Amino acid sequence: MADIQAIAKQFTDFYYTTFDTNRPGLQSLYREHSMLTWEGQPFLGAPNISEKISSLPFEKVQHKVTTLDAQPSSPTVSSMIVSVTGLLLVDDSENALQFSQIFQLIPDGGSYYVYNDIFRLNYG
Amino acid sequence: MADIQAIAKQFTDFYYTTFDTNRPGLQSLYREHSMLTWEGQPFLGAPNISEKISSLPFEKVQHKVTTLDAQPSSPTVSSMIVSVTGLLLVDDSENALQFSQIFQLIPDGGSYYVYNDIFRLNYG
DSSP, rough: OHHHHHHHHHHHHHHHHHHHGGGGGGGGGEEEEEEEEEEEEEESHHHHHHHHHHHHHSSSSEEEEEEEEEEOSSSSSSSSSEEEEEEEEEOOOOOEEEEEEEEEEEEETTTEEEEEEEEEEEOO | HHHHHHHHHHHHHHHHHHHHHHHGGGGGGEEEEEEEEEEEEEEEEEHHHHHHHHTTSSOOEEEEEEEEEEEEOOOOSSSSSEEEEEEEEETTOSOOOEEOOOOOOEEEETTEEEEEEEEEEEEO
């Protein structure tokens, strides 16, 4: 599963760098039927997902990935599930928040889009 | 997505009750091509997965689910991704460990089996 791990790493590097520097840039990763569940709230489709992410009420944000796991999600298509745990630094808070995030990536013309996205903060 | 949430709840109730009381009983939830990534270590197929889970070095274990999210994982099949965060109480330790676990459930003759399973402890 070496390739899958490398693709997952490449995807999450791109995703979190874009999230931390240019949130509207994430919209192109989603499609019409993509789903986001953000802290239990469901959003359907790239425009709604992008609007939610872009409107999150913080100015500065930094993700630090702690663990990254990936598995093929289908026996027939090269889709994959990517599971991330990490720390979120928001604005000038000194307390990092733990988060878990899951993606299902679907191949599409040499690249991948996000079909599933589930985000949760982990409170201690 | 009401049905999916109910199925996810039913599945995780069964999964964690079985994990906490009769770990070998989990083997029937996996199939030949099922995958488990446990703290970064990959296992393939029901026998290997069951052996790993059954051999985890604790006597008593209790899972407490904190958050549970589910999404359909395919536009054509009623498969789903289930994402859990929660607390793990092991043996007589008073410190609960935070964990994240993800499943992809695939429908199979009126029931579901686990195709993907990714488990991580979240250290603070």
